[in-house]
Amino acid sequence: MDLIANHIFHRFGDLAVLDDVSFTVSAGEVVAIVGPSGCGKSTLLSILGGLLQPTSGAPELRGTPPVDSLNPLTFVFQDFALLPWATVEENVEFPLLHTQLSAAQRRALVEDALRRTGLTDFRKTYPKQLSGGMRQRVGISRALAVKPAILLMDEPLSALDSQTRELLMEDFVRLLADGGMGAVYVTHNLEEAARLADRIVVLSRRPGRIREVVAVPMTRAERGEIAAREKLLALQNQIWSLIRNEAIDAEREVQHA
């Protein structure tokens, strides 16, 4: 199943946020979206996932999702969006409650999702008892439970400290390797983009337009090797040079607002 951004425009009142954004995420592909702050990255992701109505244009799906997928387009949120009154396993089970699955089937899916994110021993804990990294693992586990075709990740690591980020990044690489899932990964962190994405969509400052689409010419497995570091760094620098001046402008604009 492919996810297509088809000429998406968006305005908040008088403020133009997105200006004719089009691209395709092919089945199993990981596309990162980067750009200066306020360029509409998160807005674009909400539109792609059907949580926000674009002013014009539309998000589209092509092809059929995997048969066992319960929610083909599944979000992982920056702020985790966990139910504070529910335990880890209740949070992971939450998106399954309204499905036709039997209790035993639900349990099996929850079990599998908890195991893949290393949360099995924390099933009875409440979110407030967990560190930020573990909370986001719950968010990821919940997303895995519904067997998504494409994960929509909205800065999933930006609320975490750098060590936790590093650990979760390794988890993402592993999960994307064995899941056959695609992903749209919104981030302001170019290193994350270069580590995870097959292609990187670079947006201009507001109103966000596609400035460039950069392909990462390495498999994700290769990127973990020391030899790849220099290449990845060069790639990050290349993208940063595209963004830098606009990021400065965007920063000033925010401060004067």
Next chain:
Amino acid sequence: MLDRAGTPAKDDTTRRVRFRGAGFVPASSRFGGWIALALVIAIWQAAGSAGLVNPLFLPAPSAIVHAIYELAISGALWQHLSASILRIGVGWVLGTTAGVAVGFAIGLSRLARSVGITFISALFPIPKIALLPLLILWLGIGEEPKIATIALGVFFSTAISVYSGVDAVPRNLIRMAQSFNVPFATIVRKVVWPGALPAILAGFRITASVALLLVVSAEMIGAQYGIGAFVLQAGNLMQTDQLLAGVVILSVFGLVVGRVINLLEIKLLHWR
């Protein structure tokens, strides 16, 4: 070059940095409050026993306890208390049920919000006891107008705390649920209801005291039985010990209700 002629000689003595972070962390000690209360009662009793206070104006605590005891064994205590509890109970449940329903409607529906908030804003400030005479005209002189007064008072506070609670449910949780295609009714049941519960329970605390206030007022205006009627009657007969016995019973009743709400909060909001 800087001119160092004026700098003092090098000082090698070590001094401890003065601690200056004390205070502004009021911690309540477990027994402090009870000791203070016991002390006040003891002084009051001593003043009464020593004849320093006219018992007609302020009877000693022992006289109040005795009055409560007399009321209890004569059966009058239960007669008055049960009448009040019945009115509060029925009125509170009716007002709360309607308030929760209307509060949720206002919190969830655009139409209900625009209509509901206007009406609530217009009617909430009315002291509900002022409506008692009208309610007596409408409903007769039995229990109904008193119960209706309590229900009205409880309804408005509940509706307001419920829709504020619904408004305070983090939108990101609702969006999360929508992103998993969770149906509306399940979102209300599994996200909005538990999310609004802290505000709803806080509202219960307020409506419990509103109900108590209104039951006493209504009973003072027109009732044969009930703690309010009893207190008024005792006042008219200058039976100050009986009067204060009624006041103490009301206070204990309020404390018990508060305690029940505390327990509810501990049970239902343990995740906080």
